[in-house]
Amino acid sequence: MTDHVGPRGVGGGRPAGRGRRRVALLTAGALLPLPLLAGCGGDDEAPAAGAGSQDIAPAAAATLRDGGTVRWAVDELPGTFNAFQADAGASTDTVAGAVLPALFTLDANGVPQRNADYLEAAEVTQREPRQIVRYTLAPGARWSDGRRISAADFAAQWKALRGKNAAYWTARNAGYDRIEKVRAGGRPGEIEVVFARPYADWQSLFTPLYPKNVMRSPAAFNDGARKGLALSAGPFRVRAKDGREDSLTLVRNPRWWGGRARLKKIVLTDVPVAKRAKALAEGRIDVAAVDRGTAKEITTARGTNQQAAVGDDAPRGAVSSEALRHQAQARGSEAERTTEAKRRKEAAAAAARRAHLRDYTVHRALSPSFTQLALNGSTGPLTDERVRRAVARAIDRTALAKEVLDPLRLPAAPVGSHLLLAGQPGYRDNSGALGAQDTQAAQALLADAGWRMPAAGGEQQTDAQPGEREADRGRSDADAGRTDGENGQPGPQNGAGRPHGGPGAGRPAATAPVTLSTLTGAGSAGVQRAALLRQSAALYDAAARTDRHRALGDRKSAAYAAYERASGRAADAWDEADVLAEAARQQTTALAAGWDDTKPGAGGDVAGTGPAGPVSAVQAREAAAAAERNRLAALAERTDRKAVRATQEEKAPLAGRAVRAGMAAPGAGDGRGAGEHDEKADKADKADKVEKVEKNDKDGKGAEHGRHARGHDDAAAGRSAVFVKKNGRPLMLRFVLPDGPGTAQLRTVADRISEMLMKIGVRTTVKKVADKSYFADHIASGDYDLALYSWPGSAYPATDARPIYAKPRPAADGSLTVEQNYTRVGTDRIDQLFDQASTELDPDAARALVAQADQRIWAAAGSVPLYRQPQLVAARSELANVGAFGFATPRYQDIGYKK
Numbered sequence: 001m002t003d004h005v006g007p008r009g010v011g012g013g014r015p016a017g018r019g020r021r022r023v024a025l026l027t028a029g030a031l032l033p034l035p036l037l038a039g040c041g042g043d044d045e046a047p048a049a050g051a052g053s054q055d056i057a058p059a060a061a062a063t064l065r066d067g068g069t070v071r072w073a074v075d076e077l078p079g080t081f082n083a084f085q086a087d088a089g090a091s092t093d094t095v096a097g098a099v100l101p102a103l104f105t106l107d108a109n110g111v112p113q114r115n116a117d118y119l120e121a122a123e124v125t126q127r128e129p130r131q132i133v134r135y136t137l138a139p140g141a142r143w144s145d146g147r148r149i150s151a152a153d154f155a156a157q158w159k160a161l162r163g164k165n166a167a168y169w170t171a172r173n174a175g176y177d178r179i180e181k182v183r184a185g186g187r188p189g190e191i192e193v194v195f196a197r198p199y200a201d202w203q204s205l206f207t208p209l210y211p212k213n214v215m216r217s218p219a220a221f222n223d224g225a226r227k228g229l230a231l232s233a234g235p236f237r238v239r240a241k242d243g244r245e246d247s248l249t250l251v252r253n254p255r256w257w258g259g260r261a262r263l264k265k266i267v268l269t270d271v272p273v274a275k276r277a278k279a280l281a282e283g284r285i286d287v288a289a290v291d292r293g294t295a296k297e298i299t300t301a302r303g304t305n306q307q308a309a310v311g312d313d314a315p316r317g318a319v320s321s322e323a324l325r326h327q328a329q330a331r332g333s334e335a336e337r338t339t340e341a342k343r344r345k346e347a348a349a350a351a352a353r354r355a356h357l358r359d360y361t362v363h364r365a366l367s368p369s370f371t372q373l374a375l376n377g378s379t380g381p382l383t384d385e386r387v388r389r390a391v392a393r394a395i396d397r398t399a400l401a402k403e404v405l406d407p408l409r410l411p412a413a414p415v416g417s418h419l420l421l422a423g424q425p426g427y428r429d430n431s432g433a434l435g436a437q438d439t440q441a442a443q444a445l446l447a448d449a450g451w452r453m454p455a456a457g458g459e460q461q462t463d464a465q466p467g468e469r470e471a472d473r474g475r476s477d478a479d480a481g482r483t484d485g486e487n488g489q490p491g492p493q494n495g496a497g498r499p500h501g502g503p504g505a506g507r508p509a510a511t512a513p514v515t516l517s518t519l520t521g522a523g524s525a526g527v528q529r530a531a532l533l534r535q536s537a538a539l540y541d542a543a544a545r546t547d548r549h550r551a552l553g554d555r556k557s558a559a560y561a562a563y564e565r566a567s568g569r570a571a572d573a574w575d576e577a578d579v580l581a582e583a584a585r586q587q588t589t590a591l592a593a594g595w596d597d598t599k600p601g602a603g604g605d606v607a608g609t610g611p612a613g614p615v616s617a618v619q620a621r622e623a624a625a626a627a628e629r630n631r632l633a634a635l636a637e638r639t640d641r642k643a644v645r646a647t648q649e650e651k652a653p654l655a656g657r658a659v660r661a662g663m664a665a666p667g668a669g670d671g672r673g674a675g676e677h678d679e680k681a682d683k684a685d686k687a688d689k690v691e692k693v694e695k696n697d698k699d700g701k702g703a704e705h706g707r708h709a710r711g712h713d714d715a716a717a718g719r720s721a722v723f724v725k726k727n728g729r730p731l732m733l734r735f736v737l738p739d740g741p742g743t744a745q746l747r748t749v750a751d752r753i754s755e756m757l758m759k760i761g762v763r764t765t766v767k768k769v770a771d772k773s774y775f776a777d778h779i780a781s782g783d784y785d786l787a788l789y790s791w792p793g794s795a796y797p798a799t800d801a802r803p804i805y806a807k808p809r810p811a812a813d814g815s816l817t818v819e820q821n822y823t824r825v826g827t828d829r830i831d832q833l834f835d836q837a838s839t840e841l842d843p844d845a846a847r848a849l850v851a852q853a854d855q856r857i858w859a860a861a862g863s864v865p866l867y868r869q870p871q872l873v874a875a876r877s878e879l880a881n882v883g884a885f886g887f888a889t890p891r892y893q894d895i896g897y898k899k
Helices: 090-099 151-161 218-223 271-280 294-305 306-310 321-329 334-357 386-394 397-408 441-449 522-549 557-594 615-661 674-698 744-758 771-779 826-840 843-860
Strands: 070-073 105-107 110-116 119-126 132-137 179-184 190-194 236-238 246-252 265-270 288-291 358-376 605-609 611-617 733-737 763-771 786-792 863-876
Touching: 070 090, 070 190, 090 236, 090 265, 110 119, 151 179, 151 190, 271 288, 271 294, 271 334, 288 522, 294 522, 294 786, 294 863, 306 397, 358 386, 358 397, 386 441, 386 843, 397 863, 522 786, 615 863, 733 744, 744 763, 744 771, 744 786, 763 771
Parallel strands: 070 265, 070 288, 733 763, 733 786
Antiparallel strands: 105 110, 119 132, 132 190, 179 190, 236 246, 246 265, 288 863, 358 786, 358 863, 605 611
């Protein structure tokens, strides 16, 4: 998002490498360089770039100075220079784009174009019986050692990436595995590639192209390009590291045959996003992807007069410390003079910061990536397609897109395809396969799946015993519907009985102790302690009821104070008992699946064994997630019950005062009507609430108090909301979000989504996790119900999108192979359409197949595309041909300083 976590590159450009399609996980304002999906196409004229597609301050080479250095901020320096390795990042792709051949590049609409610096021609010369592609290289194309680029380089890369030798540590072999052979053509500079199977995305291959010495053997491939890149064939080359650990320098390639690079050097500098505003203000970097806050600060500095921004008496230009001292001495007391001097110093520093920031321009465009709402279809209520579709149809995507993009003055249309972005050939809005936003339709889908709204007043109805008043119930009976594994599925009931108004009223006894300490850390002792805690809580509840009756609504009485103490202790005991009981339920769930952690092999990658074979760590995690979902649902239910009880108790003092004053009931023989009584009661109730709000403000517990706290849901905090239920349990979804610098916008979007889901009766609980663990520990592992993250767009959806939407398949070891399908939702038909599109050499027919696949992805409702990512890049105002590149591949040789 502009607020996003994950791999990024520099300056918003498209990196040259096409390894594994990298997820762009929402963080920090700049998803700029995503993996280069450069390629297919040819010389067909592309449609004009749309609004927001690119913002780079274009200028002709003749108007730029010869020379100069650009210091370019990156998230991290390359860990390897081999873009086809799994640990290659966005900075690897950036270096490859500047120093290695890219046979095809993308224009501003994501349309692949032949790169004339390397290719005179590239075409399919034969389709049957074998597809043959002929490349004709530019005459001057050669490596920096003087050797011509040849078929030997193409053949070495094919053999390394085709997937037949596991000794090569490759990230992907898509396309290369379909090649039968590579050979020299009939003329100098011609290379022919023969395919064993047709491959529509052949233009994606050999970009970037590495010299044969990097690809000739597994040892060279794995380690030969980790520390450096000896040869290049681009406008720049990698200079040997000078010992600095925070920068990497690219210098002009003297053997470059294309247009001379305007810059003498590009210095990639490791500057975290959170530190870029300071680095820009100090003039230490020239180009940087920035977050919204930094972009706003730069824009404000450029558009605000210095004097007006600081104040009428603010320093104009340089102000000496002596002048500040004299001005301070002329005013007030010593404390006032100290405060004034401090203010002046801060004002001078702020003025200097603004002066530096005025040297930069913020470039903005729509990034070639989109943010999606992911729905985990492997566990919990979202395994039901009807529930997923209901959630998806509750989302107002247009409203979310406007909220994110309107403030940046960027086009705010929601994304209508999982596979293509607006402006690309073949793009069309296929969201109709799911249906438009429709609250009633979403509620109907939930009802069909068994999740129904309670009858009028149902949220307040209970199964109280005869003679018991709702306000007298010590605890909700939400726990009576505890589930075993999933929401809405009745499961074993644990624990000693809770009082429900009369002797003997209670719940079934706790289950027998079980052993599963590797999962829960709780054994029979935990079960016994939970039972004891319930007994204690029941006693506290009984005492609380007695004390409350004795208080007669007088909140200042000793009896009422005793009631509050006993009630609080009861609540604490119930909560602790619930935690222990949930641990026992997790044990029960695991045992039901055949778990036995006393057998050999338990506790490793295989978490345990049972009659049906090994139980994987994934299954253990799913059991734990289900128990956590149940615990949160019970907690939410209990919170609602407490709110109802609190409302009744707030009115109790008024009723007590009325009884003591000898007032009759509303409308009784005293001649006063119910309306008059209700009006007075309402006034007293409002006054009481105002008193509570004021107290909370004094205690620092204002509107932000408890926001996202302890997994509670902001949007569902309104007590008037009614939630759908199944078998007595509310539909509770865990919304996992990253919590780090630059994620504020992401959390705002999550809040809006939670509010939208509340309207259809779905409750969410937000879980914030560290940025670094968000993807690996939660998204990739499937430990979430709802999540927000981003995917880059692609010029080759049949190839690049297939792993993202492929149906998960069981592996030989019993685990589930999900590739990059982190929602775990897929169908055989979607896989078939991708396979057909990847072999269809007719572009129009291939796009039709891609559109059909997208329609089925929408219908499966595993993910909901929301909006394009904004791309914000700060660059020195005198720089040209650099900024927010959008979909386009950067031409590093064209970047330079204006004359």
